[in-house]
Amino acid sequence: MLAQLAQQTESFVRPAIDWHAVAPELTLLAVGALVTLLDIVFLERGRRFTSAVAAVGLLITMVPIVTLALDGNDRSLFSGAFVVDNYALVMKALFVLSAYVVVLLSANYVAEGDYWENEYYGLVLSSVLGMVLMASARDLITVFVALELLSIPAYMLASWRKRDLKSNEAGIKYYLMGVFASAILLYGMSLLYGSAGSTLLTDINSAVGASGAPSAVVVLGIVFVVVGFGFKVSAVPFHTWAPDTYEGAPTPVTAFLSVASKAAGFVALMNLLFVGFVERGDIYEPLLWVLAALSMTVGNLIALRQTNIVRMLAYSGVAQAGYMLAPLAVASSVPDTALSATVTYLVIYAAMNLGAFVVVMAVARKTRSAEISSFNGLFSYAPGLAVAMSLFLFALAGIPPFGGWFAKFRVMEAVIEAETTSGLVLGVVVAVNSVIALYYYARIGLGMWANDAPDGDLTPVRLPFSLASALILTGGVTLVFGVLPQLVGDLTQVSLLSGIGG
Protein backbone atom coordinates (compact mmCIF):
# COMPACT_ATOMS: atom_id res chain seq x y z
CA MET A 1 0.00 0.00 0.00
CA LEU A 2 2.89 2.34 0.72
CA ALA A 3 4.35 1.65 -2.71
CA GLN A 4 1.03 2.65 -4.13
CA LEU A 5 1.17 5.83 -2.08
CA ALA A 6 4.68 6.58 -3.34
CA GLN A 7 3.49 6.28 -6.93
CA GLN A 8 0.70 8.71 -6.23
CA THR A 9 3.02 11.33 -4.78
CA GLU A 10 4.70 11.82 -8.16
CA SER A 11 1.48 13.11 -9.62
CA PHE A 12 0.64 15.01 -6.46
CA VAL A 13 -1.27 18.22 -7.04
CA ARG A 14 -1.93 20.55 -4.16
CA PRO A 15 -5.65 20.77 -3.51
CA ALA A 16 -7.11 24.19 -4.21
CA ILE A 17 -7.09 26.29 -1.07
CA ASP A 18 -9.66 28.97 -0.40
CA TRP A 19 -7.39 31.36 1.52
CA HIS A 20 -10.28 33.48 2.75
CA ALA A 21 -11.83 30.44 4.44
CA VAL A 22 -8.65 29.59 6.38
CA ALA A 23 -7.77 33.23 7.13
CA PRO A 24 -8.84 33.12 10.83
CA GLU A 25 -6.60 30.11 11.48
CA LEU A 26 -3.68 31.64 9.58
CA THR A 27 -4.03 34.94 11.45
CA LEU A 28 -4.00 33.17 14.80
CA LEU A 29 -0.99 31.11 13.75
CA ALA A 30 0.86 34.27 12.70
CA VAL A 31 0.06 36.06 15.97
CA GLY A 32 1.09 33.02 18.02
CA ALA A 33 4.37 32.81 16.11
CA LEU A 34 4.91 36.55 16.54
CA VAL A 35 4.41 36.35 20.32
CA THR A 36 6.84 33.44 20.53
CA LEU A 37 9.34 35.31 18.37
CA LEU A 38 9.07 38.45 20.51
CA ASP A 39 9.80 36.27 23.53
CA ILE A 40 12.91 34.80 21.92
CA VAL A 41 14.25 38.17 20.78
CA PHE A 42 13.39 40.44 23.69
CA LEU A 43 13.31 37.97 26.62
CA GLU A 44 12.28 39.76 29.84
CA ARG A 45 11.91 43.11 28.07
CA GLY A 46 9.17 41.56 25.94
CA ARG A 47 6.90 41.30 28.98
CA ARG A 48 5.51 44.78 28.62
CA PHE A 49 3.89 44.24 25.26
CA THR A 50 3.22 40.51 24.77
CA SER A 51 -0.24 40.64 26.35
CA ALA A 52 -1.13 43.65 24.18
CA VAL A 53 0.13 41.87 21.05
CA ALA A 54 -1.92 38.78 21.94
CA ALA A 55 -5.06 40.87 22.61
CA VAL A 56 -4.75 42.89 19.42
CA GLY A 57 -3.99 39.73 17.46
CA LEU A 58 -7.19 38.13 18.71
CA LEU A 59 -9.18 41.20 17.69
CA ILE A 60 -7.56 41.11 14.23
CA THR A 61 -8.61 37.45 13.97
CA MET A 62 -12.19 38.65 14.31
CA VAL A 63 -11.84 40.55 11.00
CA PRO A 64 -11.74 37.52 8.65
CA ILE A 65 -14.46 35.86 10.74
CA VAL A 66 -16.71 38.89 10.23
CA THR A 67 -15.92 39.16 6.51
CA LEU A 68 -16.65 35.45 6.08
CA ALA A 69 -19.95 35.95 7.89
CA LEU A 70 -20.87 38.92 5.69
CA ASP A 71 -19.95 36.93 2.61
CA GLY A 72 -22.42 34.29 3.77
CA ASN A 73 -21.40 31.45 1.46
CA ASP A 74 -20.69 28.04 2.93
CA ARG A 75 -17.18 27.03 1.99
CA SER A 76 -15.85 23.50 1.89
CA LEU A 77 -12.17 22.65 1.56
CA PHE A 78 -10.12 19.45 1.24
CA SER A 79 -13.04 17.37 -0.09
CA GLY A 80 -15.20 18.34 2.87
CA ALA A 81 -12.73 17.87 5.75
CA PHE A 82 -12.77 21.59 6.54
CA VAL A 83 -16.07 23.44 6.29
CA VAL A 84 -16.84 27.09 6.98
CA ASP A 85 -20.55 27.61 7.59
CA ASN A 86 -22.64 29.81 9.90
CA TYR A 87 -22.32 27.36 12.77
CA ALA A 88 -18.52 27.26 12.44
CA LEU A 89 -18.33 31.06 12.29
CA VAL A 90 -20.50 31.57 15.39
CA MET A 91 -18.32 29.15 17.33
CA LYS A 92 -15.07 30.67 16.02
CA ALA A 93 -16.22 34.12 17.11
CA LEU A 94 -17.13 32.68 20.53
CA PHE A 95 -13.68 31.12 20.97
CA VAL A 96 -11.76 34.18 19.83
CA LEU A 97 -13.77 36.61 21.98
CA SER A 98 -13.58 34.43 25.10
CA ALA A 99 -9.84 34.12 24.57
CA TYR A 100 -9.71 37.92 24.29
CA VAL A 101 -11.42 38.24 27.68
CA VAL A 102 -9.04 35.63 29.12
CA VAL A 103 -6.04 37.62 27.86
CA LEU A 104 -7.51 40.74 29.51
CA LEU A 105 -7.85 38.76 32.75
CA SER A 106 -4.31 37.44 32.53
CA ALA A 107 -2.65 40.79 31.83
CA ASN A 108 -2.00 41.64 35.47
CA TYR A 109 -2.48 38.27 37.07
CA VAL A 110 0.38 36.41 35.44
CA ALA A 111 2.77 39.34 35.75
CA GLU A 112 1.97 39.90 39.44
CA GLY A 113 2.53 36.23 40.19
CA ASP A 114 5.98 36.77 38.66
CA TYR A 115 5.67 33.92 36.22
CA TRP A 116 7.42 33.82 32.89
CA GLU A 117 4.75 35.49 30.89
CA ASN A 118 5.51 35.37 27.19
CA GLU A 119 5.07 31.65 26.62
CA TYR A 120 1.78 31.93 28.46
CA TYR A 121 0.21 33.96 25.66
CA GLY A 122 1.81 31.78 23.00
CA LEU A 123 0.17 28.75 24.60
CA VAL A 124 -3.21 30.47 24.94
CA LEU A 125 -3.08 31.43 21.26
CA SER A 126 -2.17 27.94 20.08
CA SER A 127 -4.96 26.49 22.19
CA VAL A 128 -7.39 28.95 20.60
CA LEU A 129 -6.05 27.96 17.19
CA GLY A 130 -7.04 24.38 17.97
CA MET A 131 -10.54 25.49 18.98
CA VAL A 132 -11.03 27.63 15.89
CA LEU A 133 -9.89 24.71 13.75
CA MET A 134 -12.27 22.42 15.62
CA ALA A 135 -15.27 24.54 14.66
CA SER A 136 -14.58 23.74 10.99
CA ALA A 137 -13.41 20.14 11.37
CA ARG A 138 -15.62 17.63 9.55
CA ASP A 139 -13.15 14.75 9.37
CA LEU A 140 -11.93 12.37 12.06
CA ILE A 141 -8.25 13.29 11.58
CA THR A 142 -8.99 17.03 11.63
CA VAL A 143 -11.16 16.66 14.73
CA PHE A 144 -8.43 14.67 16.47
CA VAL A 145 -5.59 17.05 15.57
CA ALA A 146 -7.68 20.08 16.56
CA LEU A 147 -8.61 18.42 19.86
CA GLU A 148 -4.96 17.75 20.73
CA LEU A 149 -3.88 21.20 19.57
CA LEU A 150 -6.32 22.76 22.00
CA SER A 151 -5.70 20.31 24.85
CA ILE A 152 -1.92 20.05 24.97
CA PRO A 153 -1.28 23.76 25.64
CA ALA A 154 -4.12 23.67 28.18
CA TYR A 155 -2.30 20.95 30.18
CA MET A 156 0.70 23.23 30.43
CA LEU A 157 -1.41 26.26 31.34
CA ALA A 158 -3.11 24.34 34.17
CA SER A 159 0.26 23.52 35.77
CA TRP A 160 1.62 27.00 35.09
CA ARG A 161 2.77 27.77 38.65
CA LYS A 162 5.77 25.53 38.61
CA ARG A 163 6.54 25.54 42.33
CA ASP A 164 2.99 25.42 43.62
CA LEU A 165 1.95 21.91 44.65
CA LYS A 166 -1.72 22.65 43.97
CA SER A 167 -1.02 23.81 40.45
CA ASN A 168 1.12 20.68 39.85
CA GLU A 169 -1.77 18.59 41.05
CA ALA A 170 -4.23 20.45 38.83
CA GLY A 171 -1.94 19.87 35.87
CA ILE A 172 -1.33 16.17 36.45
CA LYS A 173 -4.99 15.40 37.07
CA TYR A 174 -6.09 17.34 34.01
CA TYR A 175 -3.36 15.77 31.91
CA LEU A 176 -3.99 12.17 32.89
CA MET A 177 -7.77 12.41 32.58
CA GLY A 178 -7.48 14.38 29.34
CA VAL A 179 -5.09 11.96 27.69
CA PHE A 180 -7.08 8.97 28.89
CA ALA A 181 -10.22 10.55 27.41
CA SER A 182 -8.44 11.24 24.11
CA ALA A 183 -7.26 7.64 23.97
CA ILE A 184 -10.77 6.28 24.53
CA LEU A 185 -12.17 8.75 22.01
CA LEU A 186 -9.53 7.71 19.50
CA TYR A 187 -10.41 4.06 19.98
CA GLY A 188 -14.03 4.94 19.21
CA MET A 189 -12.94 6.92 16.17
CA SER A 190 -10.87 3.98 14.88
CA LEU A 191 -13.97 1.78 15.08
CA LEU A 192 -16.09 4.38 13.27
CA TYR A 193 -13.39 4.63 10.62
CA GLY A 194 -13.47 0.87 10.26
CA SER A 195 -17.23 0.76 9.80
CA ALA A 196 -17.15 3.45 7.09
CA GLY A 197 -13.75 2.95 5.43
CA SER A 198 -13.30 6.72 5.34
CA THR A 199 -12.37 9.42 7.82
CA LEU A 200 -14.85 11.96 6.41
CA LEU A 201 -17.80 12.44 8.76
CA THR A 202 -20.27 12.61 5.84
CA ASP A 203 -19.08 9.19 4.63
CA ILE A 204 -19.44 7.84 8.15
CA ASN A 205 -22.99 9.17 8.20
CA SER A 206 -23.93 7.32 5.03
CA ALA A 207 -22.20 4.13 6.19
CA VAL A 208 -23.52 4.09 9.74
CA GLY A 209 -26.97 4.86 8.34
CA ALA A 210 -30.42 4.67 9.83
CA SER A 211 -32.02 1.44 8.76
CA GLY A 212 -31.49 -1.91 10.42
CA ALA A 213 -29.74 -2.91 13.61
CA PRO A 214 -26.27 -1.39 13.98
CA SER A 215 -23.24 -3.65 14.04
CA ALA A 216 -21.31 -4.09 17.28
CA VAL A 217 -18.42 -2.04 15.84
CA VAL A 218 -20.70 0.96 15.23
CA VAL A 219 -22.27 0.72 18.71
CA LEU A 220 -18.89 0.54 20.43
CA GLY A 221 -17.52 3.33 18.24
CA ILE A 222 -20.33 5.74 19.09
CA VAL A 223 -20.30 4.82 22.78
CA PHE A 224 -16.54 5.38 23.09
CA VAL A 225 -16.75 8.68 21.21
CA VAL A 226 -19.53 9.96 23.47
CA VAL A 227 -17.72 8.78 26.62
CA GLY A 228 -14.48 10.42 25.45
CA PHE A 229 -16.24 13.74 24.99
CA GLY A 230 -18.03 13.20 28.28
CA PHE A 231 -14.60 13.59 29.92
CA LYS A 232 -13.79 16.69 27.88
CA VAL A 233 -17.01 18.52 28.74
CA SER A 234 -16.81 17.30 32.37
CA ALA A 235 -20.11 15.43 32.39
CA VAL A 236 -20.89 13.25 35.43
CA PRO A 237 -19.56 10.54 36.01
CA PHE A 238 -16.45 11.71 34.14
CA HIS A 239 -16.24 15.08 35.90
CA THR A 240 -13.86 14.23 38.77
CA TRP A 241 -10.91 16.12 37.31
CA ALA A 242 -12.80 19.38 36.79
CA PRO A 243 -13.17 20.81 40.33
CA ASP A 244 -9.59 19.90 41.28
CA THR A 245 -8.11 21.32 38.10
CA TYR A 246 -10.21 24.48 38.31
CA GLU A 247 -9.21 25.11 41.90
CA GLY A 248 -5.50 24.43 41.44
CA ALA A 249 -4.92 26.17 38.11
CA PRO A 250 -4.33 29.94 37.91
CA THR A 251 -7.74 31.66 37.84
CA PRO A 252 -7.54 33.08 34.27
CA VAL A 253 -6.66 29.59 33.06
CA THR A 254 -9.65 28.23 34.97
CA ALA A 255 -11.88 30.74 33.20
CA PHE A 256 -10.38 29.67 29.88
CA LEU A 257 -10.86 25.96 30.60
CA SER A 258 -14.38 26.29 31.94
CA VAL A 259 -15.59 28.36 29.00
CA ALA A 260 -13.52 27.97 25.84
CA SER A 261 -12.21 24.46 26.39
CA LYS A 262 -15.63 23.16 27.42
CA ALA A 263 -17.25 24.84 24.41
CA ALA A 264 -14.63 23.23 22.17
CA GLY A 265 -15.49 19.81 23.60
CA PHE A 266 -19.15 20.48 22.81
CA VAL A 267 -18.32 21.67 19.31
CA ALA A 268 -16.36 18.50 18.61
CA LEU A 269 -19.17 16.36 20.00
CA MET A 270 -21.75 18.23 17.92
CA ASN A 271 -19.65 17.92 14.74
CA LEU A 272 -19.37 14.17 15.17
CA LEU A 273 -22.93 13.71 16.35
CA PHE A 274 -24.78 15.87 13.84
CA VAL A 275 -22.61 15.23 10.79
CA GLY A 276 -21.33 11.76 11.58
CA PHE A 277 -24.09 9.70 13.17
CA VAL A 278 -27.18 11.81 13.82
CA GLU A 279 -29.53 9.04 12.69
CA ARG A 280 -28.19 6.59 15.23
CA GLY A 281 -30.25 8.12 18.05
CA ASP A 282 -31.01 4.63 19.30
CA ILE A 283 -27.37 4.38 20.43
CA TYR A 284 -26.37 7.81 21.64
CA GLU A 285 -29.66 9.20 22.98
CA PRO A 286 -29.98 6.97 26.08
CA LEU A 287 -26.31 7.52 26.84
CA LEU A 288 -26.53 11.31 26.54
CA TRP A 289 -29.80 11.31 28.48
CA VAL A 290 -28.11 9.64 31.44
CA LEU A 291 -25.04 11.90 31.18
CA ALA A 292 -27.23 15.03 31.04
CA ALA A 293 -29.50 14.06 33.93
CA LEU A 294 -26.60 12.94 36.14
CA SER A 295 -24.50 16.03 35.37
CA MET A 296 -27.30 18.42 36.27
CA THR A 297 -28.32 16.65 39.45
CA VAL A 298 -24.92 15.65 40.85
CA GLY A 299 -23.28 18.93 39.80
CA ASN A 300 -25.94 21.02 41.53
CA LEU A 301 -26.13 18.90 44.68
CA ILE A 302 -22.36 18.98 45.25
CA ALA A 303 -22.21 22.70 44.43
CA LEU A 304 -24.62 23.29 47.32
CA ARG A 305 -22.04 22.40 49.95
CA GLN A 306 -18.94 24.12 48.50
CA THR A 307 -17.17 26.82 50.46
CA ASN A 308 -14.66 27.81 47.78
CA ILE A 309 -16.16 29.92 45.03
CA VAL A 310 -13.96 28.50 42.25
CA ARG A 311 -14.96 24.95 43.22
CA MET A 312 -18.58 26.07 43.37
CA LEU A 313 -18.29 27.52 39.88
CA ALA A 314 -16.64 24.27 38.76
CA TYR A 315 -19.58 22.19 40.00
CA SER A 316 -22.02 24.73 38.61
CA GLY A 317 -20.14 24.32 35.33
CA VAL A 318 -20.68 20.56 35.53
CA ALA A 319 -24.39 21.20 36.02
CA GLN A 320 -24.46 23.69 33.13
CA ALA A 321 -22.79 21.07 30.93
CA GLY A 322 -25.74 18.86 31.82
CA TYR A 323 -28.21 21.51 30.56
CA MET A 324 -26.20 21.78 27.34
CA LEU A 325 -26.21 18.01 26.86
CA ALA A 326 -29.98 17.82 27.35
CA PRO A 327 -30.94 18.97 23.80
CA LEU A 328 -28.38 16.57 22.33
CA ALA A 329 -30.21 13.71 24.07
CA VAL A 330 -33.18 14.31 21.73
CA ALA A 331 -31.04 15.17 18.70
CA SER A 332 -32.34 12.52 16.32
CA SER A 333 -35.98 13.67 16.47
CA VAL A 334 -35.39 17.46 16.35
CA PRO A 335 -31.83 17.93 15.04
CA ASP A 336 -32.08 21.60 14.07
CA THR A 337 -33.75 22.78 17.29
CA ALA A 338 -31.34 20.71 19.39
CA LEU A 339 -28.26 22.11 17.66
CA SER A 340 -29.46 25.68 17.89
CA ALA A 341 -30.41 25.24 21.58
CA THR A 342 -26.96 23.94 22.51
CA VAL A 343 -25.19 26.65 20.49
CA THR A 344 -27.34 29.33 22.15
CA TYR A 345 -26.54 27.92 25.56
CA LEU A 346 -22.80 27.84 24.80
CA VAL A 347 -22.77 31.48 23.66
CA ILE A 348 -24.69 32.79 26.68
CA TYR A 349 -22.85 30.54 29.12
CA ALA A 350 -19.52 31.87 27.86
CA ALA A 351 -20.54 35.48 28.60
CA MET A 352 -22.02 34.88 32.06
CA ASN A 353 -19.44 32.40 33.31
CA LEU A 354 -16.47 34.51 32.17
CA GLY A 355 -18.14 37.49 33.84
CA ALA A 356 -18.41 35.61 37.13
CA PHE A 357 -14.70 34.77 36.91
CA VAL A 358 -13.82 38.43 36.26
CA VAL A 359 -15.57 39.43 39.50
CA VAL A 360 -13.96 36.54 41.43
CA MET A 361 -10.53 37.72 40.26
CA ALA A 362 -11.26 41.36 41.01
CA VAL A 363 -12.39 40.55 44.55
CA ALA A 364 -9.46 38.17 45.11
CA ARG A 365 -7.09 41.07 44.32
CA LYS A 366 -8.18 42.58 47.60
CA THR A 367 -9.16 39.65 49.79
CA ARG A 368 -6.49 37.21 48.51
CA SER A 369 -9.04 34.48 49.05
CA ALA A 370 -11.43 32.41 47.01
CA GLU A 371 -13.71 31.49 49.92
CA ILE A 372 -17.39 32.25 49.43
CA SER A 373 -17.38 34.05 52.81
CA SER A 374 -14.88 36.57 51.42
CA PHE A 375 -17.73 37.95 49.30
CA ASN A 376 -19.63 39.01 52.42
CA GLY A 377 -20.44 42.71 52.49
CA LEU A 378 -19.08 43.28 48.99
CA PHE A 379 -21.85 45.80 48.33
CA SER A 380 -20.71 48.04 51.18
CA TYR A 381 -17.23 48.63 49.71
CA ALA A 382 -17.50 47.71 46.01
CA PRO A 383 -21.11 48.29 44.94
CA GLY A 384 -20.28 48.06 41.23
CA LEU A 385 -18.71 44.62 41.58
CA ALA A 386 -21.59 43.43 43.78
CA VAL A 387 -24.14 44.50 41.17
CA ALA A 388 -22.11 42.85 38.40
CA MET A 389 -21.72 39.60 40.37
CA SER A 390 -25.47 39.52 41.11
CA LEU A 391 -26.13 39.98 37.39
CA PHE A 392 -23.90 37.03 36.48
CA LEU A 393 -25.24 34.81 39.28
CA PHE A 394 -28.87 35.47 38.34
CA ALA A 395 -27.97 34.89 34.70
CA LEU A 396 -26.39 31.54 35.63
CA ALA A 397 -29.49 30.68 37.65
CA GLY A 398 -31.64 31.55 34.64
CA ILE A 399 -33.70 34.44 36.00
CA PRO A 400 -35.03 36.95 33.43
CA PRO A 401 -34.03 39.50 32.22
CA PHE A 402 -30.41 38.29 32.40
CA GLY A 403 -29.02 36.14 29.56
CA GLY A 404 -29.34 32.69 31.13
CA TRP A 405 -33.13 32.42 31.03
CA PHE A 406 -33.21 32.42 27.25
CA ALA A 407 -30.61 29.66 27.09
CA LYS A 408 -32.69 27.50 29.46
CA PHE A 409 -35.83 28.39 27.51
CA ARG A 410 -34.28 27.07 24.29
CA VAL A 411 -33.21 23.86 26.03
CA MET A 412 -36.74 23.31 27.35
CA GLU A 413 -38.15 24.08 23.91
CA ALA A 414 -35.92 21.44 22.30
CA VAL A 415 -36.67 18.66 24.80
CA ILE A 416 -40.42 19.36 24.69
CA GLU A 417 -40.56 19.68 20.89
CA ALA A 418 -39.13 16.17 20.59
CA GLU A 419 -42.48 14.90 21.97
CA THR A 420 -41.01 11.78 23.51
CA THR A 421 -41.53 10.62 27.08
CA SER A 422 -37.81 10.63 27.77
CA GLY A 423 -37.57 14.20 26.44
CA LEU A 424 -40.38 15.39 28.70
CA VAL A 425 -38.85 13.68 31.74
CA LEU A 426 -35.55 15.38 30.94
CA GLY A 427 -37.42 18.69 30.80
CA VAL A 428 -38.70 18.06 34.31
CA VAL A 429 -35.15 17.26 35.49
CA VAL A 430 -33.93 20.56 33.98
CA ALA A 431 -36.71 22.49 35.73
CA VAL A 432 -36.11 20.88 39.14
CA ASN A 433 -32.37 21.49 38.84
CA SER A 434 -32.83 25.15 37.97
CA VAL A 435 -34.58 25.55 41.31
CA ILE A 436 -31.83 23.74 43.24
CA ALA A 437 -29.18 25.86 41.51
CA LEU A 438 -30.98 29.06 42.48
CA TYR A 439 -30.24 28.27 46.14
CA TYR A 440 -26.45 28.37 45.94
CA TYR A 441 -26.33 31.27 43.49
CA ALA A 442 -28.67 33.30 45.67
CA ARG A 443 -26.67 32.44 48.81
CA ILE A 444 -23.64 34.30 47.45
CA GLY A 445 -25.86 37.19 46.36
CA LEU A 446 -27.40 37.42 49.82
CA GLY A 447 -23.94 37.40 51.45
CA MET A 448 -22.78 40.25 49.24
CA TRP A 449 -25.80 42.46 49.93
CA ALA A 450 -26.85 41.62 53.47
CA ASN A 451 -23.80 40.48 55.46
CA ASP A 452 -21.00 42.59 56.93
CA ALA A 453 -17.57 42.65 55.35
CA PRO A 454 -15.05 40.33 57.07
CA ASP A 455 -13.03 42.20 59.74
CA GLY A 456 -14.95 45.38 58.88
CA ASP A 457 -12.38 46.04 56.13
CA LEU A 458 -14.02 48.55 53.80
CA THR A 459 -11.10 49.61 51.60
CA PRO A 460 -12.34 49.71 48.02
CA VAL A 461 -11.14 47.23 45.39
CA ARG A 462 -8.67 48.69 42.92
CA LEU A 463 -9.85 47.56 39.50
CA PRO A 464 -7.20 47.65 36.75
CA PHE A 465 -8.27 48.86 33.33
CA SER A 466 -8.07 45.40 31.71
CA LEU A 467 -10.35 43.83 34.34
CA ALA A 468 -12.81 46.71 34.07
CA SER A 469 -13.06 46.34 30.30
CA ALA A 470 -13.50 42.56 30.61
CA LEU A 471 -16.28 43.21 33.12
CA ILE A 472 -18.05 45.69 30.84
CA LEU A 473 -17.75 43.36 27.86
CA THR A 474 -19.12 40.25 29.61
CA GLY A 475 -21.73 42.16 31.61
CA GLY A 476 -22.95 44.00 28.53
CA VAL A 477 -23.26 40.81 26.51
CA THR A 478 -25.07 38.97 29.32
CA LEU A 479 -27.55 41.82 29.73
CA VAL A 480 -28.13 42.38 26.01
CA PHE A 481 -28.73 38.69 25.36
CA GLY A 482 -31.22 38.63 28.23
CA VAL A 483 -33.16 41.74 27.20
CA LEU A 484 -33.01 41.18 23.44
CA PRO A 485 -32.93 37.39 23.11
CA GLN A 486 -33.83 37.70 19.44
CA LEU A 487 -30.26 38.84 18.84
CA VAL A 488 -28.70 35.61 19.97
CA GLY A 489 -31.64 33.78 18.44
CA ASP A 490 -30.71 35.16 15.01
CA LEU A 491 -27.08 34.45 15.66
CA THR A 492 -27.62 30.79 16.38
CA GLN A 493 -30.27 29.87 13.80
CA VAL A 494 -27.65 27.63 12.33
CA SER A 495 -27.89 24.32 10.65
CA LEU A 496 -24.99 21.95 10.55
CA LEU A 497 -26.93 19.40 8.57
CA SER A 498 -27.42 21.63 5.53
CA GLY A 499 -23.90 22.96 5.66
CA ILE A 500 -22.11 19.67 5.17
CA GLY A 501 -20.55 18.22 2.05
CA GLY A 502 -20.10 20.66 -0.77
Place this chain on the structure above:
Amino acid sequence: MLLNQFLLLAAALFCIGVYGVLVRRSAMLVLMSIELILNAVNINLVAFGALTDDVGGSVFALFTIAVAAAEVGIGLAIVLLMYRNRRSIDLAQVDLLKG
Protein backbone atom coordinates in the same frame (compact mmCIF):
# COMPACT_ATOMS: atom_id res chain seq x y z
CA MET B 1 -7.90 -11.16 5.43
CA LEU B 2 -7.72 -12.07 9.05
CA LEU B 3 -9.29 -8.85 10.33
CA ASN B 4 -10.75 -10.36 13.48
CA GLN B 5 -7.36 -11.34 14.87
CA PHE B 6 -6.14 -7.76 14.60
CA LEU B 7 -9.29 -6.37 16.17
CA LEU B 8 -9.10 -8.85 19.04
CA LEU B 9 -5.43 -8.02 19.63
CA ALA B 10 -6.32 -4.31 19.68
CA ALA B 11 -9.27 -4.91 22.01
CA ALA B 12 -7.02 -6.89 24.38
CA LEU B 13 -4.39 -4.13 24.37
CA PHE B 14 -7.13 -1.55 24.95
CA CYS B 15 -8.47 -3.46 27.96
CA ILE B 16 -5.00 -3.91 29.46
CA GLY B 17 -4.39 -0.20 28.98
CA VAL B 18 -7.66 0.86 30.61
CA TYR B 19 -7.00 -1.55 33.49
CA GLY B 20 -3.53 -0.05 33.94
CA VAL B 21 -4.83 3.54 33.97
CA LEU B 22 -7.47 2.71 36.56
CA VAL B 23 -5.32 0.57 38.86
CA ARG B 24 -1.71 1.76 38.72
CA ARG B 25 -0.59 4.35 41.24
CA SER B 26 2.67 5.40 39.61
CA ALA B 27 2.26 8.26 37.14
CA MET B 28 4.82 6.66 34.81
CA LEU B 29 2.93 3.38 34.62
CA VAL B 30 -0.30 5.24 33.93
CA LEU B 31 1.43 7.02 31.05
CA MET B 32 2.64 3.68 29.69
CA SER B 33 -0.87 2.24 29.96
CA ILE B 34 -2.19 5.16 27.94
CA GLU B 35 0.43 4.39 25.30
CA LEU B 36 -0.96 0.83 25.16
CA ILE B 37 -4.42 2.21 24.37
CA LEU B 38 -3.00 4.46 21.67
CA ASN B 39 -1.19 1.51 20.10
CA ALA B 40 -4.41 -0.49 20.16
CA VAL B 41 -5.92 2.38 18.18
CA ASN B 42 -3.07 2.25 15.68
CA ILE B 43 -3.50 -1.48 15.14
CA ASN B 44 -7.22 -0.92 14.54
CA LEU B 45 -6.61 1.91 12.09
CA VAL B 46 -3.98 0.09 10.06
CA ALA B 47 -5.99 -3.15 10.01
CA PHE B 48 -9.17 -1.39 8.86
CA GLY B 49 -7.19 0.63 6.33
CA ALA B 50 -5.61 -2.50 4.86
CA LEU B 51 -8.99 -4.23 4.75
CA THR B 52 -10.67 -1.48 2.76
CA ASP B 53 -7.49 -0.64 0.81
CA ASP B 54 -7.76 2.97 1.97
CA VAL B 55 -4.65 4.96 2.91
CA GLY B 56 -6.72 7.09 5.31
CA GLY B 57 -6.18 4.55 8.07
CA SER B 58 -2.40 4.61 7.79
CA VAL B 59 -2.41 8.40 7.61
CA PHE B 60 -4.57 8.58 10.73
CA ALA B 61 -2.17 6.17 12.47
CA LEU B 62 0.80 8.39 11.57
CA PHE B 63 -1.01 11.41 13.01
CA THR B 64 -1.79 9.45 16.17
CA ILE B 65 1.87 8.46 16.60
CA ALA B 66 3.09 12.04 16.14
CA VAL B 67 0.49 13.57 18.45
CA ALA B 68 1.05 10.86 21.06
CA ALA B 69 4.75 11.74 21.09
CA ALA B 70 3.91 15.39 21.76
CA GLU B 71 1.45 14.39 24.45
CA VAL B 72 3.94 12.15 26.23
CA GLY B 73 6.54 14.92 26.02
CA ILE B 74 4.25 17.24 27.95
CA GLY B 75 3.21 14.44 30.28
CA LEU B 76 6.80 13.62 31.23
CA ALA B 77 7.46 17.32 31.86
CA ILE B 78 4.50 17.53 34.22
CA VAL B 79 5.49 14.30 36.00
CA LEU B 80 9.04 15.61 36.35
CA LEU B 81 7.67 18.85 37.82
CA MET B 82 5.72 16.81 40.33
CA TYR B 83 8.80 14.74 41.19
CA ARG B 84 10.91 17.86 41.78
CA ASN B 85 8.36 19.32 44.18
CA ARG B 86 7.36 16.16 46.00
CA ARG B 87 10.14 13.62 45.47
CA SER B 88 7.45 11.10 44.53
CA ILE B 89 5.27 10.27 41.56
CA ASP B 90 2.74 8.23 43.51
CA LEU B 91 -0.67 9.39 42.34
CA ALA B 92 -2.34 8.24 45.56
CA GLN B 93 -0.46 10.97 47.43
CA VAL B 94 -1.73 13.68 45.09
CA ASP B 95 -4.68 14.69 47.22
CA LEU B 96 -4.33 18.33 48.22
CA LEU B 97 -7.48 19.22 46.30
CA LYS B 98 -10.71 17.49 47.16
CA GLY B 99 -14.31 18.10 48.18
